[in-house]
Amino acid sequence: MNQRGKDVLEKIKGKLIVSCQARVGWPMYGADIMAAFAAAAEQGGAAGIRATGVDNITRIREKVHLPIIGINKQFSDEYEVYITPTYQSAADILETGAEIIALDATPRRRPGGETPEEILRQIREHYPDALVMGEISTLEEAERIIPMGFDLISTTLSGYTRESQEVKAVNLDLIRQIHAITDIPIIAEGKIRCEQEAVEALKAGAHAVVVGTSITRPEIITERYVEAIREVED
Numbered sequence: 001m002n003q004r005g006k007d008v009l010e011k012i013k014g015k016l017i018v019s020c021q022a023r024v025g026w027p028m029y030g031a032d033i034m035a036a037f038a039a040a041a042e043q044g045g046a047a048g049i050r051a052t053g054v055d056n057i058t059r060i061r062e063k064v065h066l067p068i069i070g071i072n073k074q075f076s077d078e079y080e081v082y083i084t085p086t087y088q089s090a091a092d093i094l095e096t097g098a099e100i101i102a103l104d105a106t107p108r109r110r111p112g113g114e115t116p117e118e119i120l121r122q123i124r125e126h127y128p129d130a131l132v133m134g135e136i137s138t139l140e141e142a143e144r145i146i147p148m149g150f151d152l153i154s155t156t157l158s159g160y161t162r163e164s165q166e167v168k169a170v171n172l173d174l175i176r177q178i179h180a181i182t183d184i185p186i187i188a189e190g191k192i193r194c195e196q197e198a199v200e201a202l203k204a205g206a207h208a209v210v211v212g213t214s215i216t217r218p219e220i221i222t223e224r225y226v227e228a229i230r231e232v233e234d
């Protein structure tokens with residue numbers, strides 16, 4: 001890892017990264033809105049931004065001066081893998097200047113029969129300065145990718161795959177288990193609903209935490225309040 005990569009890791013160490021994402025059809029969809037969320041996150045003290053898609057990341061880069069974890073969500077009825085599923089999807093994001101590229105590193109099938117190992121190898125060849133993060137859902141998947149040479153490991157997929165469908169809250173045990181077997185920085189992401197859970201993730205061994213829904217999905221946050229109030233009424 002070069003000095004640039006080390007500097008990025010130091011900037012996010014022990015801090016909050018805010019995920020600014022919205023799909024077509026969601027109220028907050030649009031590059032301008034994502035850039036506004038990112039600017040608000042920077043103003044609030046976030047140390048980094050996670051975002052998907054070339055348009056969104058390009059616009060965010062114009063507004064904020066924080067390290068960006070870039071992904072490229074590409075949904076398909078034929079494949080379960082949708083987070084940066086191919087090398088080209090990674091290259092498109094890396095051309096925006098994103099400091100970190102994240103990709104699904106599970107062994108599940110993806111377009112073109114590519115594998116995480118092959119995608120990582122090509123990124124190293126063509127974008128040697130980029131940090132590459134492997135996203136997994138189970139300890140077994142983490143153990144599988146540790147020898148591959150990823151710069152970071154993320155728990156993003158825990159609770160979102162068939163192999164981890166029993167997970168309903170931030171997976172602190174998974175963070176602890178990974179931390180016990182590797183020095184690779186761990187990014188905690190997924191199902192973090194409040195400040196205390198973010199703190200607990202750091203205490204469990206995470207290098208940094210990513211929070212998305214509980215910050216940048218106002219419709220979901222509103223729904224939580226509505227449900228809580230409804231319980232009182234009932």
